[in-house]
Amino acid sequence: MADVYGPVSDHFLHHLNKRPKRNDAIIRQVEALGDTGSFGGKAFSDEKLTNTPIVFIHGNSDSALKYENHPFQTGFNDVIKYFMDKDYTLAELYGITYGNRSMAHSFSNFMQCEYFQLQRRFLEFVLHYTKSAQVNIVAHSMGATIARRIIKGGQYTTSTESCDLGHDLTKRVNTFISIASANYGMCICEHALAFAACGMETGFHPGTCTGTSCDSQDYKSTENCGDVKYSSTLMDLNKDGKKVAGFVASLWSEDDEIIGNLVWGRHTSLVPHSDMRKIYTNLSHMDMKSSTAADQYNIIRMNDQKFTFADSTEY
Numbered sequence: 001m002a003d004v005y006g007p008v009s010d011h012f013l014h015h016l017n018k019r020p021k022r023n024d025a026i027i028r029q030v031e032a033l034g035d036t037g038s039f040g041g042k043a044f045s046d047e048k049l050t051n052t053p054i055v056f057i058h059g060n061s062d063s064a065l066k067y068e069n070h071p072f073q074t075g076f077n078d079v080i081k082y083f084m085d086k087d088y089t090l091a092e093l094y095g096i097t098y099g100n101r102s103m104a105h106s107f108s109n110f111m112q113c114e115y116f117q118l119q120r121r122f123l124e125f126v127l128h129y130t131k132s133a134q135v136n137i138v139a140h141s142m143g144a145t146i147a148r149r150i151i152k153g154g155q156y157t158t159s160t161e162s163c164d165l166g167h168d169l170t171k172r173v174n175t176f177i178s179i180a181s182a183n184y185g186m187c188i189c190e191h192a193l194a195f196a197a198c199g200m201e202t203g204f205h206p207g208t209c210t211g212t213s214c215d216s217q218d219y220k221s222t223e224n225c226g227d228v229k230y231s232s233t234l235m236d237l238n239k240d241g242k243k244v245a246g247f248v249a250s251l252w253s254e255d256d257e258i259i260g261n262l263v264w265g266r267h268t269s270l271v272p273h274s275d276m277r278k279i280y281t282n283l284s285h286m287d288m289k290s291s292t293a294a295d296q297y298n299i300i301r302m303n304d305q306k307f308t309f310a311d312s313t314e315y
Contacts (some may be wrong), residue, residue, distance in 0.1 A: 002010065004064060005080050005090065006034075007030050007035055007038045008038045008094075008096075008263060009040070009042055009043060010041075011044065012129060015255065016035045016125065018228065023283075024119070025069065026096060026125065027297075029064055029096055029098075033097055035099075036067045037065070037096065037097045038064050038065075038096040038097065040091070040093055040094030040095065040126070041129075043090070045108050048129070049091055049130060049307045050087070050102070050306060050307055051088055051092045051304070051307055052136055052300075052304050052306070052307055053092045053094060054083070054088075054099050054130060054135065055094050055095065055122070056093070056139065057139040057144070057147050057286050058095070058097065058141075059103065059180075059199060060106050060141060061106040063075045063097050067101055068102070073101055073103070076290075078290040079138070079296060080093055081293075082207055082259065082294065082297060085293040086186050090201070092120070092271075096119070096305070098119060098146070104199065108195070108197065110199055110202040110277045111146070111149070111158060111202045111233050112152030113162075113163035115146055116146060116163065119146050119147070119313045123135070123137075123151075125252050131309050133171060133309060135172065136174050136176070136177075137151070137175075137177070138175070139176070139179065140288070140289040141179070141180050141182070141259070141285065142182075144179065144180075144181035144287075145181060145182070145183070145233075145237070147178070147244070148237050149165065151169050151170055151176070152168060152170070152240070152242075152244065153167070153169060157213075158201055158202055159201060170243070170244055173244065173245035174209070174246050174247065174305045175247045175304065177249045177251065177253070177273075178242050178251065178269070178271045180251070180252050180253065180259050180269055180285055180288040181237050181252075181269050182234075182263075183237070183269065183270065183272065184264070184268040185205050185268060186204045186214045186258070186268065187214035187260050189203065190206055190214050193291065199231070200232065201231065202233050204231055205231045206230050207230040210225075213304065214264060215262050215263065216261060216262070219264050220265065225264075230263075239306070241272075243274070244271070246279075246303070248271055248273060248274045249274060249275065250275075250277045250278075251277070251278050251292055252270075252280070252288065253282075253284070253287070254279060255268075255280075255282055255283060256285045256288065259285060265305075278295060
């Protein structure tokens, strides 16, 4: 029988329900998606935390936990098992599903307030619930973009919507691990503007440059198109010059069939101002999430302090 990690514990849900209006989106998601939609929380009130909590954020059309045996909806099961085989408990590991968990609709998903607000409130609540001074964040693919945006906080405004994501939480994030992310867009989106996921405003469009290939290893901005303008949401994230955590690690594969590698001469999976990078070979896009659990653990342990209480826990 497979290990069951979800949904969030009754203890966690009980505390969510103390502020039902503010936590409505989380509560509805937990109830709607059942065992595979969320995880984390204490088993009993007096359970003690010894490790800094970790929030996991999945990628486009994936799930917090394995869903329906689909190869692109494997969730974080393998990673959770690895961490729990070490010294973590579910009181220290958290995640919630955003989006529709349907690969058929993956090109319809884009960076939007609904996703940002759900994950931002979940992050805030984990900090409040655990009373931890900091958290660590592990994010895969589109989840890394969501993580960067919700840590940054502030007003997120597009041509169709606007939402307030709260104050900057950079100091509350100890380690941020970005796995197979697309910080400068994706070359597969260059000629796919019709799809929301590839949009120039809220998608992963890499921009265009005629006469050369988006993923060319020979691209030189001074000789080709200069600094290519790409997705405005991504450009906004990349321009502020700030790290999103005390320690930032970027992990990617040269054999990622979704993200690729280079975008107009830049490694798209390299988060600006990263403290470390690790490049893999022979790992697919989804392998990068599940097969790097040992490295995720080691990076966090390398930088992590033991659990520390926050001065204030109210959100």
